[in-house]
Amino acid sequence: MADEEKSMRLSRRNFIKIVGVAGAALASRRFLGGHTAAANRPRVELPELPAPPANADADVLLRMQEELARALKKPPSERRWVMVIDLRKCVGCHACTIACVAENKLPPGVVYRPVIEKEIGTYPNVSRLFVPRPCMQCEKPPCTPVCPVNATYTNEEGVVVVDYEQCIGCRACITACPYGARTSDFGYTYTEETPVADGLILGRERADDYERASNFEYGKGYDRPGDHGSPIGNARKCHFCLHRLHEGLLPACVTTCIGRATLFGDANDPDSLVAELISKPNVTVLKEELGTKPRVYYLV
Amino acid sequence: MKSELNLKKVIYGLGAIALAFGLWGFYLRFFVGERLVNYGSYVVWGLWVAMYLFYGGISTGSMMIASLDYLFGIRLFKGSGKIALWAAVVTMPAALVTIAMDLGHMERVWKVFLQPNLLSVMAQLVWGYSIFMVVLLAALWLVIRLESGKQDARPWLRFVMGVGLFLSIFLSGGVGALLGVNASREAWHTAMLPAQFPVFSLLSGCALMLTLLGWFAPADEKRPQQLRALSIGLLILLLVKTYYLWVDYSQALYAGTPVASEAVTLVLFGRYGWAFWLLQLGLGMVFPIAFLLSRRFQQSPFWSGVVGVAVLVGIAVARANIIFPMLSIPELEGLAQAFTGPHLNYDYYPSLMEWAVTLGVTGGAALAWLIGVDYLPFLKIKTQEVAQ
Numbered sequence: 006m007a008d009e010e011k012s013m014r015l016s017r018r019n020f021i022k023i024v025g026v027a028g029a030a031l032a033s034r035r036f037l038g039g040h041t042a043a044a045n046r047p048r049v050e051l052p053e054l055p056a057p058p059a060n061a062d063a064d065v066l067l068r069m070q071e072e073l074a075r076a077l078k079k080p081p082s083e084r085r086w087v088m089v090i091d092l093r094k095c096v097g098c099h100a101c102t103i104a105c106v107a108e109n110k111l112p113p114g115v116v117y118r119p120v121i122e123k124e125i126g127t128y129p130n131v132s133r134l135f136v137p138r139p140c141m142q143c144e145k146p147p148c149t150p151v152c153p154v155n156a157t158y159t160n161e162e163g164v165v166v167v168d169y170e171q172c173i174g175c176r177a178c179i180t181a182c183p184y185g186a187r188t189s190d191f192g193y194t195y196t197e198e199t200p201v202a203d204g205l206i207l208g209r210e211r212a213d214d215y216e217r218a219s220n221f222e223y224g225k226g227y228d229r230p231g232d233h234g235s236p237i238g239n240a241r242k243c244h245f246c247l248h249r250l251h252e253g254l255l256p257a258c259v260t261t262c263i264g265r266a267t268l269f270g271d272a273n274d275p276d277s278l279v280a281e282l283i284s285k286p287n288v289t290v291l292k293e294e295l296g297t298k299p300r301v302y303y304l305v
Numbered sequence: 306m307k308s309e310l311n312l313k314k315v316i317y318g319l320g321a322i323a324l325a326f327g328l329w330g331f332y333l334r335f336f337v338g339e340r341l342v343n344y345g346s347y348v349v350w351g352l353w354v355a356m357y358l359f360y361g362g363i364s365t366g367s368m369m370i371a372s373l374d375y376l377f378g379i380r381l382f383k384g385s386g387k388i389a390l391w392a393a394v395v396t397m398p399a400a401l402v403t404i405a406m407d408l409g410h411m412e413r414v415w416k417v418f419l420q421p422n423l424l425s426v427m428a429q430l431v432w433g434y435s436i437f438m439v440v441l442l443a444a445l446w447l448v449i450r451l452e453s454g455k456q457d458a459r460p461w462l463r464f465v466m467g468v469g470l471f472l473s474i475f476l477s478g479g480v481g482a483l484l485g486v487n488a489s490r491e492a493w494h495t496a497m498l499p500a501q502f503p504v505f506s507l508l509s510g511c512a513l514m515l516t517l518l519g520w521f522a523p524a525d526e527k528r529p530q531q532l533r534a535l536s537i538g539l540l541i542l543l544l545v546k547t548y549y550l551w552v553d554y555s556q557a558l559y560a561g562t563p564v565a566s567e568a569v570t571l572v573l574f575g576r577y578g579w580a581f582w583l584l585q586l587g588l589g590m591v592f593p594i595a596f597l598l599s600r601r602f603q604q605s606p607f608w609s610g611v612v613g614v615a616v617l618v619g620i621a622v623a624r625a626n627i628i629f630p631m632l633s634i635p636e637l638e639g640l641a642q643a644f645t646g647p648h649l650n651y652d653y654y655p656s657l658m659e660w661a662v663t664l665g666v667t668g669g670a671a672l673a674w675l676i677g678v679d680y681l682p683f684l685k686i687k688t689q690e691v692a693q
Contacts, residue, residue, distance in 0.1 A: 102644065114346065119643035138637065147488060153428035154416045173416060174409015176349045177427050183489030185636035188346035189409065191648050192338055233338055238409030291637070295489060 065265050066255070068278055074253055076271035081161045086245050087272040087279045088256075089288075090137050091304040094266035097122055097135035101258035101267060105139075108246060108257035110220035110229070113193040117186075117243035118258055137267065139258065140165060140186040140243035141291060141299035148178040148187065157240070163300065164245050166223060169235035178240050183292055184299075192237040194229065224248045245269070272300075312520055312610075313675060320672040327665005333658045334406055343656040345648025347641070348632045352655035353407040355625040356663050358480055359509070360400035360670070361434075362502070362620065365473035366510020367393035368441070368466075375444070376466035381527065381534055387448050387684055388517050389510065391677050394441050399670040401434060406662055426483045433476045440469045452683040477506035484627065492557065492568035492631045501549050508542040509620050511535055516613030519606040521678065529604040536603040539616065543594050550590075571630035576652070580622050589619010629653055 076084050097120055105111065105118045123134040146165050149157050156171035157178050167178075179187040194216045199209040219226035223244065227236050246256035254260070259269045270279035282288065283302050290299040333341055344351030367389045373379045374386025405411045418435070421428040444465045450458035481499035488494045515535045522528055557569040572581050593612045596602045602612070633651050635641050641651050655663075678684050 114646035114648045116644040116646070116649070119640065121637060121639040121643045123639055136637075136639075138640070138643070150422075151425050151427065151486065153422055153425045153431060154413075154420055155422040171413075171416065171420070172410065173413045174411075175407070175427060176409070177425070177483075179346060179349045180490070180632070181487050183636055185347065185640050189349070189648065191340045191345070193340065193647055235410070238339065240409075292489070 065268060065278060066260065069255055069259065069268065069270055070253075072270045072274060072277045073250065073255060076274060076277075077251070077253060079271075079273075083273060084162050084271045085273040086142070086162055086164060086250070086300065087270060087283060088139065088142075088245065088259075088301045089268040089279050089282045089304060090301065091264075091266045091268070092134065092136065093304065094264040095120070095135040095137060095262075096264050096266075097133065098263055100261045100263055101137055104257040104261035105243070108220075108249070109222055110216060110218075111241075112190060112216070112229070113195055115188045115190050115241050117188075117241070136303070137258070138184065138186065138291075139245075139301055141184050141297065141301045142243075142245065144298035144300065145296065147181045147183060147295075147297060151177040151181045153177070160247075162247075164247055165242070166244055166247070167240060167242060169223075169227060169239050172235070172239040174238040174240070176240060183295055183297065187240045187242045190237050190239055190241050192233060221248050224251060309521060313679075316671055317675060320668040320675070323664040323668025324672060325665075325668075326661050327663075327668060330658050330661025330663075330665055331406075334662060339409060340647070341656055341658040342648075343650075343654055343659065345650060347635070347649060347651045348629060348653035350407070350628055350632060351653055352625065352659045352663055353403050355628045356621070356666070357400050357404035357407070358624040358627070359621045360396045360403060360666070361480060362477065362506040362509040362624070363513055363617070364393045364397040364400060365437075365477045365503075366506040366508065367396065367513060368437075368469050368473040368510070369507050370510040370514045371444075372466050372470045375448070375462050376470060381531060385514070385518060385522065385531065387452075388522070388678070389514055390441070390444055390448060391684055392510075392513055392517065392674055394445055395670045395673040395677070397434065397438055397441060399666045401438075403663065403666050426479060426486055430476065430479045430483060433472060433479060437469070437472045437476060440465055440472060444469060449683045473506065474503045477503040484631075489636070490631050491564050492553075493627075495553075497549070497553070504542065504545055504549070505620065505623075508539070508546060509617065511539045511542060512613040512616035512620070514613075515539060516610040516617070517674075519609030519613065522606075524606065528606065532606065532609045533600075533603045536597050536609065536612075539612070540594065540597040543590055543597070543616065547590055547594075567634050568630045571633060572626045575630060575633075576654075577626065577629065581626055585619050585622040585626060588615050589622065590616075593619075 099120050102116065102118050102120055106116070109117065111117065118137055118139040121136040121138055123136065125132050125134055142163065142165055144163070146159060149159060149165060152158075152172075153175065154171055154173055156168045156173070157165065158168075160166050174189070176189055179189060194213050196209055196213040196216055199212045200206065201208040201210065217229040219228050221227075222236070224247065230237070246254070246258075249256060255269055256267075259267045268279055268282065270277040272280050272283060274280060279302075282304060285304070287305055288302050289305055290302055342351065342353075344353075370382075371386045371389035371393060373382040373389075374384070375390070405414065408414065414431075417428055417431045421432070423429065423432075444462060447458045447462040447465060451462060478499040481502035484490070484493040485495060485498040515532065518528065518531055518535065522531075554569050554573075557565045560566060572578070593616050596608065596612050602608045633653060635651055641649075
């Protein structure tokens with residue numbers, strides 16, 4: 006039985022080798038010796054990319070980076086982290102969602118920052134609206150007082166956080182959140198259905214190494230254990246990438262926004278970009294009527 | 306007598322099958338984990354939370370019924386208090402086990418005792434249930450003393466039952482408050498909810514007692530009168546419940562704004578519309594009211610039991626209809642489609658594991674009650690005692 010399996014494996018391996026060699030031969034003919042359509046095209050001179058901007062005015066990311074460094078010099082209680090999302094600039098690319106998933110190693114079923122898409126109007130007058138929805142980091146959060154063990158609370162920087170080791174997984178906070186901004190971790194991994202085939206493919210056991218390694222949320226190393234330990238079984242949410250902020254880095258969703266639609270900073274700094282923007286009349290928040298005072302603002 | 310034995314055999318058999326099915330569910334919950342459930346991050350609470358409300362309501366309601374004998378000393382119910390008290394004792398653990406299954410980290414429950422946020426309704430309930438369990442056991446111990454002829458237990462029993470009655474009302478209302486404090490959930494956020502829940506608990510206790518007395522109490526001269534009194538009580542409570550239902554639903558529907566009527570529309574015409582019309586309204590309210598209006602049925606032990614079970618089924622469905630539909634409404638339009646993944650779904654149907662655990666807990670509680678009544682000497686109802 007074992008021999009049969011081995012011979013099958015060898016024959017599969019041989020087959021892959023044959024396909025690989027044939028493919029390489031075809032490719033070398035195409036790129037090295039063969040005549041292709043591309044080779045007949047006239048050569049086009051590509052313009053040179055401009056050098057990276059040297060001053061903060063050139064890109065809001067650089068400005069926000071400087072402001073972040075300035076804010077970190079203040080005591081934590083004097084900072085007021087605020088996110089501003091310019092809905093006119095958001096193109097719905099979902100780069101922020103993916104960046105957040107990668108940064109926090111979010112498993113299937115857990116999302117901190119989905120982008121809600123809306124189609125407005127009827128043909129021919131149609132437009133699309135994209136609304137990224139992180140945690141609103143409410144000044145008066147309905148999710149914290151319902152926690153029976155104080156596992157979720159507003160930290161001294163005004164960010165609503167979850168103590169994974171304290172959380173009992175009752176999901177009362179998820180029920181209480183008016184924005185659907187919390188999700189529960191049921192212990193999945195993206196790689197768990199990856200097939201295993203020794204010698205042929207990398208396989209699940211190697212592929213999930215990345216997923217199981219620490220994600221550094223809240224500045225701690227949370228491995229992804231197989232025994233249902235935290236953060237599995239916990240409520241999870243956006244925390245403005247606190248672990249990045251404390252290292253002087255902007256939240257992952259901010260740095261990856263291709264349209265610079267997501268902006269971040271300390272609203273207590275009157276010279277900051279976010280302080281400027283949230284004082285404009287075109288600023289709004291989600292479900293303002295609830296009085297939760299979100300720290301995520303939208304520009305419309 | 307023979308039909309009572311047959312009925313017991315049937316319930317023993319069904320209870321054992323349900324418990325065996327439940328053990329499989331418990332095995333899955335403990336060794337595979339919570340991922341086999343169908344509730345998730347959007348429909349956050351599912352069948353287990355609904356059943357926790359149901360069992361908790363039965364337990365606190367049974368305590369209220371037991372107080373008729375042990376606290377208020379109503380002669381008609383003399384001797385039947387221990388049946389209700391034993392029902393409260395076996396259904397409260399059923400409620401707590403069911404809700405424990407729902408926790409992502411049930412091994413951390415101790416934190417609610419040692420590191421609680423006492424301003425949270427959930428923490429208050431956990432503390433309340435724990436005290437309630439102690440009160441139930443203390444009452445049971447005092448009943449044992451009383452049954453063995455130690456009359457000095459009577460004033461203590463009266464005191465303990467007084468505390469138990471207060472806790473029954475507090476805990477029933479607390480469950481309503483647990484839902485009601487969620488201000489963004491329109492159908493829950495009403496002061497009526499905590500006010501209604503103690504009535505639902507009393508209704509649950511009354512229905513269960515009607516079944517227990519109808520099917521399992523000795524056929525002495527007091528039983529028809531007890532059944533009649535309970536039937537009239539149940540009828541009044543059902544009419545009050547019907548009024549509450551009308552008030553809740555008419556307020557929501559007449560408001561005319563989708564945010565107010567969405568959940569009610571889901572209950573009436575959504576995926577579980579059939580459960581509302583057939584089980585909650587038809588079986589749980591219309592059928593019992595029609596039967597209880599007839600004096601002939603009010604004194605029929607068998608039909609009293611059937612009516613009690615029908616009301617309980619209706620209450621169980623009503624509990625589910627309070628929980629699922631409200632959570633099936635997206636907090637923000639478009640959120641359901643914004644990101645997909647396991648447990649990110651607004652369309653909830655309980656999984657096989659959820660059903661298994663629920664049936665197992667129900668079977669376990671039924672068996673525990675029957676075994677207690679059959680084998681614990683102090684729970685035996687003496688005919689002459691009831692007839693006094």
